[in-house]
Amino acid sequence: MEGKRYICTAPKEPMVFYFGRKLTELIPMDIEKQLLHHISSAFQQLFNHEIAPDSLALQPTRKEFQGNYTFVLFPFLKVTRLSPEESGKRIGEYLREHAGLVADYNVIKGFLNLSVDESHWIRVFQSILANPDFGQFAPNGERVMVEYSSPNTNKPLHLGHLRNNFLGYAVSEILKANGFEVIKANLVNDRGIHICKSMVAYQKLANGETPESAGLKGDHLAGKYYVLFDKEYKKQIEELIEKGMDKEEAKKQAPWMLEAQQMLIEWEKGNPEVVDLWKTMNGWVYEGFAATYKTMGVDFDKTYYESDTYLLGKDIVSEGLEKGVFFKKPNGSVWVDLTSEGLDEKLVLRSDGTSVYITQDMGTADLKYRDFEINRSVYVVGNEQDYHFDVLFKIMRKLGRPYGKGLYHLSYGMVDLPSGKMKSREGTVVDGDDLMAEMVETAREHTQELGKIDGFSNEEAEALYETLGMGALKYFLLKVDPKKRMLFNPAESIEFQGNTGPFIQYTHARISAIRRKADQIGLEYGPNSLSGLNSLVESEKNLIILLQDYEKKLKTAAEEYAPSVIAQYLFDLAKEYNRFYAELPIFSETKGQIQSFRVALSVEVAKTIRKGMKLLGINVPEKM
């Protein structure tokens, strides 16, 4: 079933689905679709011109003009053969007469502005209230794997990883809300030369140090030795250069590098001593990661380890050779030629028959499909690997994989510091654990300064600091379009005011206070308490329109794999709500019906904020 199907000529047919929902249920909901349907009819009736509602579009009317939706006339003047003004008048008049929901219109230059009757907005709101599934699409039968995080076990997670993890988690949740079945996967890079580097340095320098004895989390302990390796390695290179060795040669001949390489060979052979050390150190690292993931609030349904998967893919190389997708060079190495697709020739197997990075990624792609029969596979990986995934996906498609079309690289930009790129080896990184702890600490100071924790127990207060600090951090990283690189200045702390997580959380807490009061005085605010309501003020109407937009934004966020769409939307919603809050009274309002409506509207805004923030992995407090 195609997602965009909309049959305007037969709204009686009950079995037509739209976003997995019966069309008939939509009638009060999707005003935009209804308007387009009527505009299509207008073209038919007035100008004898067939045009499908699908090929028409409305846009929100700009604030400075009267109206809710605007229809741009310029593209249709050839059809109407009238001036823009006259065309707009004819269509507007037709709509006012035939489409019950159009209360008024005006034409300015080539723009037809339509005002929707207030009673329709009230009905839209009622249908949102009455719909328990609002913001959750029905299952669409598609299964998607989102791979994210994918850490190396030789160092702790840094700020760049935080962006990766928050993005991967949020995209997964957004896809779920869109009706996908989602499998969150983590591919842990637990083997290879860089892991051996930490191990060599540990063997040489640690004297049996453990996380307990060092008072360090396991991942930080491994990271410490990774940095120590690099220090010693650089020293050794310099010594060799002083003795007259060429720089490139020195890099290869430095004693510790030779040891690391030897250790990798021993590891692959299964040397018990090496494997023991590897298991011990990785075990420490996993304990550290588990703690970090817990603080981050992310989780996984499936964890793959490269130590299990690194040999995969060689059979695909033979398959590719048979199919003529790959070719062999005289030295025995195997290549793929992608020059016809604008890329280069790319190695897929070394001349000694060992795998390269892309070999195992081919194997893992198949493995994921065998394990879960996924329709789509999303890789949340930084944009430095754009080329790699371009090649990988082209190869899998050439090989005719059924999931080939569903492969997607969610490529996100680096997080830069004012000093430039972060480098683990040189210690110029913003550590993830440190940053999260600092955020919570800042939230504590800020909250105490504002004196906002009267009546909180110790535990409640601590939970609030965590909610706010993590909310500020996650929102900061998620509000930006994923593909853009972003700057983080450690000297300026992340804000708690304006377009921030805490601003949205605050809006939720404010509404919670209203709901508590309404419950306390026994005010009804369910769908049935709204009958007889017949007029709205501007901020009320704006809020209803925004609430209605939620599902549209949800869909866009999934199509673009962009949590920023949700973040931006939630800010707009919170902003509009705060305007409403400042302008309009609730409990001092004399008409009980208006009281009920305003509470109901507030509560629905809070619910939407909660839902949306949850997609971003952000909690919202009842009080702050």
Place this chain on the structure above:
RNA sequence: GGUCCUGUAGCUCAACUGGAUAGAGCAACUGCCUUCUAAGCAGUAGGUUUCAGGUUCGAGUCCUGACAGGAUCACCA
């Protein structure tokens, strides 16, 4: 050097996929707490959308070419 990405207010980001006078937040300035939480609201100021051409009724958005920043182009991962 080839390829790809990015360039919007002093700073951080939007702009519904080609539509009206390019919008928010931060920072600056001015108001608003005796009424539901001021982590808020209202207002002032801030722009040749890097530059130059082109496409058309109409361009921040599309095409070409500069300029600037970044990534990548390993028998590394």
